[in-house]
Amino acid sequence: MKPVEEQGYLIVATNTADTDYVDCSRVLAKTIKYWHPTAKICLLTNNKLEPDDLFDHVREFPFPINMTNPYANDWQVFYATPFRETIKLESDMLITSPVDHWWNLLRHRDIVVSTGCRDWKDQPARSRHYRQVFDANNLPDVYNAITYWRLSKPAQNFFVTVRNIFENWPQYRAMLKFPEDAPSTDVVYAIAATIVGPETCTMPFASYPKIIHMKRHIIAAKRDPWVDEMICEYRDYELRVNTVMQRGAFHYNVKNWRHEP
Amino acid sequence: MVASDQLKVILNSDQDFLAHAAAYDVTGQDNFAALNRYGDFNMSMSWATVLMFRRGKHAELIFDCMQMIKANWRHYKNLYQISSSTYRNDHALSIALTIVNGQTLQYNSIPWHLASVTPDYQVTSTSQDCYRIEYMDHEKQTRWITIKNQDFHAMGKQHLEKIIETC
Numbered sequence: 114m115k116p117v118e119e120q121g122y123l124i125v126a127t128n129t130a131d132t133d134y135v136d137c138s139r140v141l142a143k144t145i146k147y148w149h150p151t152a153k154i155c156l157l158t159n160n161k162l163e164p165d166d167l168f169d170h171v172r173e174f175p176f177p178i179n180m181t182n183p184y185a186n187d188w189q190v191f192y193a194t195p196f197r198e199t200i201k202l203e204s205d206m207l208i209t210s211p212v213d214h215w216w217n218l219l220r221h222r223d224i225v226v227s228t229g230c231r232d233w234k235d236q237p238a239r240s241r242h243y244r245q246v247f248d249a250n251n252l253p254d255v256y257n258a259i260t261y262w263r264l265s266k267p268a269q270n271f272f273v274t275v276r277n278i279f280e281n282w283p284q285y286r287a288m289l290k291f292p293e294d295a296p297s298t299d300v301v302y303a304i305a306a307t308i309v310g311p312e313t314c315t316m317p318f319a320s321y322p323k324i325i326h327m328k329r330h331i332i333a334a335k336r337d338p339w340v341d342e343m344i345c346e347y348r349d350y351e352l353r354v355n356t357v358m359q360r361g362a363f364h365y366n367v368k369n370w371r372h373e374p
Numbered sequence: 375m376v377a378s379d380q381l382k383v384i385l386n387s388d389q390d391f392l393a394h395a396a397a398y399d400v401t402g403q404d405n406f407a408a409l410n411r412y413g414d415f416n417m418s419m420s421w422a423t424v425l426m427f428r429r430g431k432h433a434e435l436i437f438d439c440m441q442m443i444k445a446n447w448r449h450y451k452n453l454y455q456i457s458s459s460t461y462r463n464d465h466a467l468s469i470a471l472t473i474v475n476g477q478t479l480q481y482n483s484i485p486w487h488l489a490s491v492t493p494d495y496q497v498t499s500t501s502q503d504c505y506r507i508e509y510m511d512h513e514k515q516t517r518w519i520t521i522k523n524q525d526f527h528a529m530g531k532q533h534l535e536k537i538i539e540t541c
Contacts, residue, residue: 209499234479333416343415344453355415356453358477 114177116264120198120216121153121169123190127183128160132368135160142167144208147350170195178183179279184298188276191262193267195367203258205368206324209352210360217323219261224268226302228317230326230364231334233343233354237323249290252303255309258364259301259322271314274305312338324364325352327354338367346356375534377503378523381426384484390432393467394421395483397490400526401509401519404492412465414455418479421488422463423527432474439470480524489521493530499537 122145126134135158142154146167155170156162159178162171172193179185192203200215202273210349219225230238241248262268265318278301285304293300306314329337336342352363395418396523408523410419412522442468443450446540450469451459475481491497496508498519508518 334413354476355417356472356477357479 114192114195114198117195118153118354119196121155121194121196121200123155123157123194123196123199123201124204125187125190125201126156126158126204127186128158129183134158134204134368135162137368139165139167141202141204141206141208143198144350145212147209147269148208148334149213153196155193155195158188179312182279182295184296184301185279187193187257187301188272188279191272198263198351199261201257201260201262202274202362205365207352207365208361208365209350209358209363212322212361215259217259218316218319218321220263222261222314222316223265224262224271224314225260225316226253226255226257226314227322227324228256228315228319229254230256230324230331232331233325233327233359234357235325237356238331240330240333243328246251246289246291246300247303252300253306253315253317255303255306255315256300256324256326257298257302258324259362267309267313271305271309274308275301278304322361324362325359326364338370338372340367375505375528375537376525377505378525380486381424387426389426389482390428390430391436392426392484393471394424394486394488395419397421397423397488397527399487400491400521400524401495401507401517403509403511404448406490412454412456412468414457415512417454417468417472419464420468420483421527422467423488424484424525426484427469433512435474436467436470439473441468443469465495468513480488489524489526491526491528491530491533493532495530495533497528497537501539 122139126138126303128134135156138156138158142156145152147156153169154167155172156168157172157174159173165171168235172195174186174189175192176189190199198216198220232238244254246252262271270276279296282296286296328338329339331338334342343355352359396406398406399468403406411417426434440463444461447461448467454465454469456465467524472479491507494509498506502508502521504520505526506518506520508516
């Protein structure tokens with residue numbers, strides 16, 4: 114699809130029976146617009162929605178979608194984006210500080226999948242609880258929650274590879290130790306990165322962008338959900354967890370936790 | 375005990391306020407990982423044992439904040455889920471540094487760790503700036519080390535008193 118804007122943020126939202134991802138996307142879009150009022154935002158969804166000023170563009174998936182695994186449609190983001198340069202964000206996140214410096218760093222590659230994540234104390238996550246497949250198969254520690262690409266052959270190759278992995282999962286699955294039954298986007302991106310060359314699509318040396326990942330074992334919470342034991346203060350689009358200021362992309366994970374500032 | 379001129383390094387730095395961000399057992403017997411954290415959320419501890427500060431607004435803010443924390447200790451104890459009910463100035467300092475530095479955990483600290491001798495060990499002075507530390511190892515064998523020209527935190531104050539008496 115021909116780009117109609119130079120750069121912007123793409124949020125993918127497919128509602129499920131228990132989660133309104135479109136609503137998550139609205140909250141995320143508000144936070145982006147607060148810090149960057151001129152930022153362009155595109156919502157990619159097949160859900161019908163009322164016209165919404167928060168989104169500069171609303172697109173549908175351009176190709177037929179896989180109904181059994183909604184994640185398996187992720188490769189379509191490359192064809193759906195209206196931007197020449199895109200930062201794709203997962204919908205269940207908040208942007209809690211300016212992030213426009215991301216662009217300067219990410220432009221060093223045609224495509225960048227974020228590597229590693231942080232806890233709420235801004236420390237690199239040490240727990241490998243959720244990453245056994247990655248470690249067992251020596252896959253790069255990527256998080257698709259923040260993915261940058263510009264319209265280019267290398268980016269297209271990456272997403273063609275992503276599509277190939279999703280559509281031929283049984284074959285790829287057979288090559289992995291401890292594989293998942295249904296492929297997650299992070300695992301598929303990690304395999305794709307290994308195939309195209311991690312040096313071309315990751316920046317493991319960069320300290321940002323990295324999501325703040327509020328998953329129990331990463332943040333050493335005693336129980337799920339983390340919001341039951343930690344104190345959150347959200348005011349004027351600034352978020353503090355247990356009094357500590359959060360910066361960047363805050364991946365809250367608890368889908369029904371979406372504070373309006 | 376100040377047994378070297380190492381503290382000059384921080385006095386000559388261009389910082390207004392510095393504390394140790396971690397302590398360790400000089401004998402290597404005890405792991406101080408738990409002591410270098412506080413509360414159920416494992417917040418990083420700043421030790422109030424050695425403080426370098428220059429008189430000014432920044433230091434004043436930190437000390438005022440510590441006073442405020444002390445006055446409202448029950449609230450902060452609950453907030454950070456600190457199990458001990460006893461007020462500690464290390465906790466107050468750690469919380470104050472977080473608040474004064476914009477509710478972040480990013481602030482400068484003394485660029486080396488605080489050598490410490492736990493109260494279970496015997497500390498005796500052998501000569502000027504030289505100390506003998508006697509301790510029990512994990513096999514219950516008595517061992518000793520001497521440290522010379524090394525500043526350290528004598529956590530057992532009764533040993534300090536004996537050293538002072540012999541001076």
